[in-house]
Amino acid sequence: MQYTGVLKKMDTEITEKVQYYLDMKSDFINVNQLLNKQLTLDFVTYECLNCHLEKEIYRQGFCKSCFFEIPTAGDWIMKPELSKAHLDIEDRDLTYEKKVQLQPHIVYLANSSDVKVGVTRKTQVPTRWIDQGAHEAIEIVEVPNRYLAGITEVALKEHVADKTNWRTMLKNDIKDENLVEWRERLQAFIPEEAKEYYIANNSETNINFPVEKYPAKPKSLNIVKEQTYTGKLVGIKGQYLIFEDERVFNVRSNEGIVINLTIN
Structure with a gap:
């Protein structure tokens, strides 16, 4: 099963263990249900969260021109x-x-x-x-x-x-x-x-997070640089996806990136 969409930070719901949801345009995925499944992430392109143009992301999911112009990226935010x-x-x-x-x-x-x-x-x-x-x-x-x-x-x-x-x-x-x-x-x-x-x-x-195995030496996954990655999802914490090989993917820091997500 494959989904395509522009990454935005995962929606969350506090329950006995935090529930995570990923909005992939036409699909709304409960990420908790992907635990222990093999996932493939493929980089497709960029899409600014403000102007929605195919422009390289600068910061916070925005292209450079939007980042320095729109009120949602003003200095007072940080x-x-x-x-x-x-x-x-x-x-x-x-x-x-x-x-x-x-x-x-x-x-x-x-x-x-x-x-x-x-x-x-x-x-x-x-x-x-x-x-x-x-x-x-x-x-x-x-x-x-x-x-x-x-x-x-x-x-x-x-x-x-x-x-x-x-x-x-x-x-x-x-x-x-x-x-x-x-x-x-x-x-x-x-x-x-x-x-x-x-x-x-x-x-x-x-707060309890849905993590089955914590990484001893977490290594950040740069999907733009690597273009594609396949791994078994073993946890979700913060805005990170944690994989069995100790690679971790920060969804929020990759906002504005369009990916294909394949559940193998």
Whole structure:
């Protein structure tokens, strides 16, 4: 059976084990059902997620011209502290920026390779944690806009990591942490503007991923360079497909790439 489509990050659903779904244009695949099956991935071409033209992908699934023009790729996406919609200041499209920035945001702690701090819209909890491969996470503050979340993250990352080590995450070489204690320790470093939004009474969320075998030495699969790859799927974690030969494929970092997916 073969499917063709442009890659976008997998949709997820938190259940006893996370359910993953891959949108392949005319087909919607439950990726969990592909576990222990032999899969072949073939690179076909590129398709920008914005203009849908056959142009080489630059970043985040967009061609170079779209990446530097569209509001969904503004600097404030990766650096929330640069958000200015609350000041009525436009970056690329004020209407869009108000829609996204002026809504409740969460600053959280997630444990994927180690404890890290991050920011997401409230509507993206727990999706954001799943995408990062976190096996446990907890909210620290809930603020009314992205700017306040951004400056809180900047302040807290002086005292806790803000990056995930993808190899450690995929090897599952991690330990459980008491995130309630972490949250309480970090409370003192929350900026004055955000202190009133501190969440004092909550518990951590635990996440289980559908992985049957973790790789000891994960090696990233570059499907554009290799053009084709065949392997047995043994796990899914974060946005990674994990294969039996310890190759791993990051679906999200390959957004905008058109592939043929064959289930052998």
